Amino acid sequence: MRQRSRGRVTLAGVAAMCAVAALPGGTAWAAGEPNPYAFDTDAQxxxxxxxxxNAKALKDGTTYHSSIGPGGKLNYRVDLDAEKNAYVSVVAVPKLGTKFAYGDGIKVSLQNSQGSNCSSNHALAGSAAFARPFAAYAYRTVERDGSSCQKAGxxxxxxxxTGSATSTPEDWELEIRHVTEPALKDGGPTEAPSEWPSxxxxxxxxxxxxxAGGTSFNDAAEIxxxxWNSRMKAGRTYFYRVPVDWGQQIFATAAIGSGSGNDYVGNALNMQLYNPVRGFVTDGSTAYDGKQKEAALNPLPEVAYENRYDSSAKxxxxxxxxxxxxxxxxxxxLGEKYGxxxxxxxxxLNVEGSAKAAPAYVGPLGDFGVSEGEKAEKSSTMKLVGAAGIGAGTVLVLGLGAWMLVARRRVAGQPHVLPASAQGQAQAPIQPQSRPQSQSQYGPPAAW
Incomplete structure (x- = not known):
């Protein structure tokens, strides 16, 4: 599933880039126009x-396509065992140009048979009150001494x-995904870190x-x-995928370049970070006044299993x-004021720290973890860089060795014969040249 999805991502990413390139420069997004979010083609x-x-069941490892109207409350069912952690993410996709208010958003809750929340999270437009895809998730964590939401069933x-009565009363499309995380063989650590490099x-x-960024989680461009430089249109959202392994930290900034004019736009650029199950982690934003501005993510801890026991989302x-x-x-x-x-x-983007061994899970990880292919790709890249450096160094050493030998033989008046190991590096034989006696005997031959 993971590798097949990545294959679709490549084709979808090329199509998205072509579609963006084909857009006329002066065309604004019309209100109510469908969002170009690329939904999972395998979604049910x-x-x-x-x-x-009468809630319908969501299957583990499956993505679904649904919709929700203003003020809507929808129920879905998941059947869980007593061992795996469970996650359900919901991506809301309003149409472009949709009128938004501060409290517009979605709330996702996972509840037990008594109606009590195992967890609940809210994704709000907030001060960046414009239509864009945003996601929230809920989860059930199996804990060693847990008392609620621990049973199978x-x-x-x-x-x-959620939202205001003044917002555009149109349905939002939803992309829903349910996945589970296997238990650890030994239970694992249970105390979250209190500090980390910041x-x-x-x-x-x-x-x-x-x-170029993708249009969704499904066709996100890997970086x-x-x-990384990109061209982005006002009113659009661009997705990037970053492999982060155990023990590594991610730091990211997004800077919008300077332009002509000085009109002020609040919350001009918004950058959000989501984890592998599309759970919101943190964000950064910046205003814009025609000068270059940068948004940065809040400092985050290293990826670690025990982070789940902290109360803060980041x-x-x-x-x-x-x-x-x-x-x-x-x-x-931005489009209204700057074109x-x-x-x-x-x-x-910085990914700091060396990758550590994964915790001892009892089963396959599915959506979790950095794939062996990604690790091999990174390793191959580093080997290629190293080989290129060694190759360049070898050529340089051979060239310098040949130059020193030629210089010495010139001083001694001997014929200019390169050693066999360096002859392959020479483009053509070096011919003897006369040189004034006052010129230094050192330095590269004149033909170089």
């Missing part, structure tokens, strides 16, 4: 129920749409690279540590290794 259609009595997933690292090396969200997602949104007001041409946006 499902309807949420008004009552828990039927659990209820409640999805609620100092911002130096700028990533390697120069800038171009990378690694480095500096700690307990970093509970497993895998693909973390950056969603970068530009306020549509509809795409803006230059630069992502700077």
């Amino acid at each position: 259609t499902i309807e949420g129920a008004e009552s828990t009595a 039927a659990y209820n997933v409640l999805v609620e749409r 100092a911002s690292p130096a700028l990533p090396g390697g120069g800038s690279k171009e990378r 690694s540590e480095g500096e 700690v307990n969200g970093m509970r497993f290794a895998g693909s973390y997602y950056l969603a970068v949104s530009l306020n549509p007001e 509809e041409e795409p803006f230059g946006v630069t992502l700077r």
